Amino acid sequence: MVEMSGGCQCGRIRYRARVDDDEAYLCHCRMCQRATGGVSIAFKNLLKTDVTWETQPDRYASSPIAERGFCTRCGTPLTYEAHAHDRMDLTVGSFDDPYGFKPTEHSGCESWHRNWLDSSHLPASRTDQNTSLVQRWMDKVGKLPD
Template sequence: MPRNAPPPYRGGCLCGAVRYVATVPTLGARICHCATCRGAMAAPYLAQAQFPRRAVRWEGTTARWRSSERLFRHFCPRCGTRLFLEPRDAPRLGIPLATLDDPNAIQPEMHVWISEALPWGLGPDDLPRYPQGSPLPYRIAAT
């Protein structure tokens, strides 16, 4: 299991209009290679950590877009930075690790949706790899 820095985790958008803090340890961190995440992030994958929704506060205004039946993606309307992933079926938020003030504070634990990965987007790490979504407990609703 990777060693993460202790909370709180602070971060924000590129222009500084939105700042956030997550006050508890992550529920899990993963690298998603699905086509939806790649397209939404304009990147070969999305490295993100999940937190209980109640443990994340932010200042500033976000806009959101529904990228799938179950997921909203929040972004800064001023600079466009993608900030949060909000599932409709669970009280949690995903936070892209690249938006943390210290992007090394949380280490990914696995790769998911590698069935949709770009061949050159998979690094030479030894993290577990799953052809589709995360295994349990990552699909369990946060309480």
């Protein structure tokens, strides 16, 4: 069991989570697509008792069976929490160090956008090599974002 931290983009909402493996999953259901504006979302499923909030997220009752935690200031999606369940999902991207997680399954595949899953054949570029974007960041804050 390792303790990991995470939170929203603006830093208002922070959490600590006890994590016992590197397994995560992708959800493709229409509700997750609408909640995030993406074609899927990566989640880490944990016991609710293994998550400690420094500041509680804002919550939206996204359906009669669950609510979603998020930050009203910056809009970061943070959780999916089914009512009357001892487990919850944290968004993989909200962890401070999400790189160790590995997808082990797909959920909600009835809404799967397969063309978006394996895009490794497409051209790729690094943010720090986009001179126009780098210059805008340097002019405003003197560094690239984390």
